Amino acid sequence: MSTVMKSGMYISLKKEDYAVIQNDIEMFSTCVGDDKEKRLTFNRFMNTIFLYMTNRSGSAEENFSKKNYSGAVGMNIKLNNNIAGIMKKAGEKLDPNNKMTHSADCAVYYRHFIEKYCRLPLVEREKIFYAPMIESLDDNISLNYFLKITKTDGSIMNILPFAIKQSDEIHKNYLIGFALKKMSKGYRYKNTLCIPLRKIKDCRRIKSIDTKKDIYFGEKSEFGSYEDLKSYVRKRLITDGVLYLSGKLRDVTVRLSDTGLKKLGELSLFRPAFTSDKNDEHIIRFSATQLQTFKYFFQFGSDAEILEPIEYRKDFFNAYKSAFELYS
Incomplete structure (x- = not known):
């Protein structure tokens, strides 16, 4: 044989x-x-x-x-x-x-x-192919190892891995982790990262971290401890999904047409969290990252106008301008 x-x-x-x-x-x-x-x-x-x-x-x-x-x-x-x-x-x-x-x-x-x-x-086939990497990352997550990640584009980042989650929206698996800045004593939390497994070329251990003693948060941070951060990320995964976890949440003001208000009720998948409205029922505020704002409201077309933040508004302007030039 x-x-x-x-x-x-x-x-x-x-x-x-x-x-x-x-x-x-x-x-x-x-x-x-x-x-x-x-x-x-x-x-x-x-x-x-x-x-x-x-x-x-x-x-x-x-x-x-x-x-x-x-x-x-x-x-x-x-x-x-x-x-x-x-x-x-x-x-x-x-x-x-x-x-x-x-x-x-x-x-x-x-x-x-x-x-x-x-x-x-x-997304399941991807898990099969990357099984060795996933097994290694799971070990590092359980042991709180700070990792040096080399991506396929050659860029390098240091990250404390938190979890591996899948995005059903775009059929990919992601490593979720936290970027930390080395301080004289310990590390300071910078931001949350989501890296597609397909973009990871190599992963090396740096050191094991005591998450209760070694991680610090700034005075203006909304997190008081590493447990607070993990709890926040778990909630965001439920409400927003993996794809929209990266990036800073901002207050987003949107003007909706009558049709836009109807779409808002119908399109519930990854809809940003509602925070408040103004006196005008058509102007509504949401809490969302830049990517989530773009992905969700772009499907509204002319039935949604981004008013604030101004950089989000420019994203939509440039996208619609490019589409207009393509088809004109």
Whole structure:
């Protein structure tokens, strides 16, 4: 069996599954930058997916289909020793007569887990591919390790990781953490960061932090302790979601038309928090970040006018101006 496994294996996939694989390779390959040694090849991707799908599913209790597909896409897969060993053990458990030694049966077994992967939503497939990174980050979160993060664009940031959360709106997983400034004694909280897992190239430990003693907040800060900060972020995740967590909350004043008021009642997904209104029922104040304001109210078109802050108003002006120039 080992000779057959090490030399490679031929499998066939449905065209739609092959398209998912190709799309994910292109999407997730941003994590390795220009490093040729870590370049995301087809074989590397397929074997990574197979390994973590078997870990996730429990390999011996699966039902496998040997059905051949018309118009399928065929491909040769080179298997590393680790995966060859997994398949050998699974074969012994699945079939006492060890029929898994036949390459056709091995291909069916391998294909089964790849097909299961292709049926998952994108955000779940991303978790499968980044499973090693997620496991490492979870360990660092539990131990309060301050991390040095290198992003795929080469930028570097130091961050105290807090949680890994998914955005259902744009189908991505994010590392949520806190940027801290090194002081003579301890660290001062700067702001909250949300980094897409796809944008993380490397992660290194700096040191473990005592969150009760080592983190300080300015006199004007709304947080008195690290626990206050974590509680605030948890609430924001519920009300605003991951995508709008980064950035400073500002008071936003909006003038809505009659149709805009109707849309405000209908479009509840990631709607900014209402704070107050003025004497005019069409002028309403919200508390929102710059990104959330843009994402939510841009869909209103001419039924919403951003009055304040002025920089938010300029965002809308520039966006609508660009659209006008494109279509004029």
